[in-house]
Amino acid sequence: MELVYGLAIPFLGTALGSAMVFFMKNKINKKVEKLLLGFASGVMIAASVWSLLIPSMDMAKEQSVIEWLPATVGFLLGILFLLLLDSLIPHLHLNSDKPEGLKAKLEKTTMMVLAVTLHNIPEGMAVGVVFAGAMF
Numbered sequence: 001m002e003l004v005y006g007l008a009i010p011f012l013g014t015a016l017g018s019a020m021v022f023f024m025k026n027k028i029n030k031k032v033e034k035l036l037l038g039f040a041s042g043v044m045i046a047a048s049v050w051s052l053l054i055p056s057m058d059m060a061k062e063q064s065v066i067e068w069l070p071a072t073v074g075f076l077l078g079i080l081f082l083l084l085l086d087s088l089i090p091h092l093h094l095n096s097d098k099p100e101g102l103k104a105k106l107e108k109t110t111m112m113v114l115a116v117t118l119h120n121i122p123e124g125m126a127v128g129v130v131f132a133g134a135m136f
């Protein structure tokens with residue numbers, strides 16, 4: 001049952017967050033859009049610092065490992081992993097007509113969906129790692 005909650009809560013959060021598109025579609029003020037992008041960035045940075053980096057350093061301290069080493073190595077590997085995915089997966093960023101990743105003849109909508117998927121892979125991994133850590 002814990003597994004169901006562990007999967008359902010992040011799923012609902014993502015679905016509710018992305019449902020905002022139905023309230024703001026085509027009528028969002030550019031300043032509000034910038035503010036919301038900044039807000040989302042703040043939430044993601046806060047979540048990664050307090051829910052991932054600090055617990056990683058606390059766990060390393062408990063295991064008598066150099067406190068900052070696993071978090072730093074994992075952080076850098078995460079950056080490399082996302083850069084690799086960004087260069088491999090064909091996708092299109094918001095407000096851009098220049099596709100990135102491997103060349104592919106895909107619809108613009110498919111390329112946008114792949115861009116969102118690209119960003120959801122690390123989020124899904126973060127949720128999975130935190131959940132797995134809480135189970136043991």
Ligand SMILES: [Zn+2]
Nearest residue numbers: 086091093100
């Ligand atoms: Zn990209």
